[in-house]
Amino acid sequence: MRGRSATLTAVEGTETAERMRLRSELVDLLNTYSSEAQHIGHAFAHQHRLHATDMHALLAVMHAERRGDPLTPGRLGEAIGLTSGATTALIDRLERGGHLRRSRESADRRVVHLRYAEAGMALALAFFTPLAPRTDEVMARFGTDELHTIEKFLQGMIGAVTSYRDELRQQ
Template identity: 80%
Template sequence: MEGSEAAERARLRRELVDLLNAYSTEAQHIGHAFANQHRLHATDMQALLAVMQAERKGSPLTPGRLGETIGLTSGATTALIDRLERGGHLRRSRESTDRRVVHLRYAEAGMALAQTFFTPLAPRTDAVMNGFSVGELETVERFLNGMIGSLVSYRDELREN
């Protein structure tokens, strides 16, 4: 790699890390605002996001998998699910032929609260994405999936220690 290309790669690397950190911070501010408005804990928000993402992918979480995903013990996960269920944010669902298997779903009341809060953000993010071609968005998708994968790998490594 030529010297000027290496320098540019290093500059872009620093800039991208700073931008990812800034994005993460701003997303957390918005998440905290939603949590505060609805008297939720930070862990509640992590759980709700995990449940929503799993549902979007068509593979709803079990309580055990939720606990693994957000790093909680079985007892803490049960208390969290109970609290979110009482608040109308989550519901337990038995969809399997094995009635012992419980899946977690976003409850309609909780989804309505989230949609009301986050809907004003959608046109803003849509406007940004509309400025990119499909190919560019695919590159961003590949980049973000790789970065998330590296974070998850490191998180799992930290949990093992």
């Protein structure tokens, strides 16, 4: 029995070491991905004379639209950490530039939703479409079950980072 216990402890130690290695590698890979994606976002922003905050706002609006839950100006401000006045100035700037549009879609005409404007979407598609075949090629290497696992992992990591970001905002 004692030999079996020692063997199990050695196997557990190896699994722990491998798990620690994977954890470190995954964090590094996520950081590298984030950095590279930011470089691409900055290139788009520079090409279209947008601020970094503009890019964050456009991404937030796009993601909310994809979820079928368009943002209001207040929710956009909360999402990217801006005051009401700064959010209004941002929306005005993006609307003037043809990137966003305000839409009144509910029975309550006071409620304004933010939508990606057609001109802004055309610019984004022209810039980001060449990236799609590259990312599609990577995703094609994984089965549906693997992609579900990756989705679950990334949702968890985003939740952890978002939770910490919100905590930092409270300080």
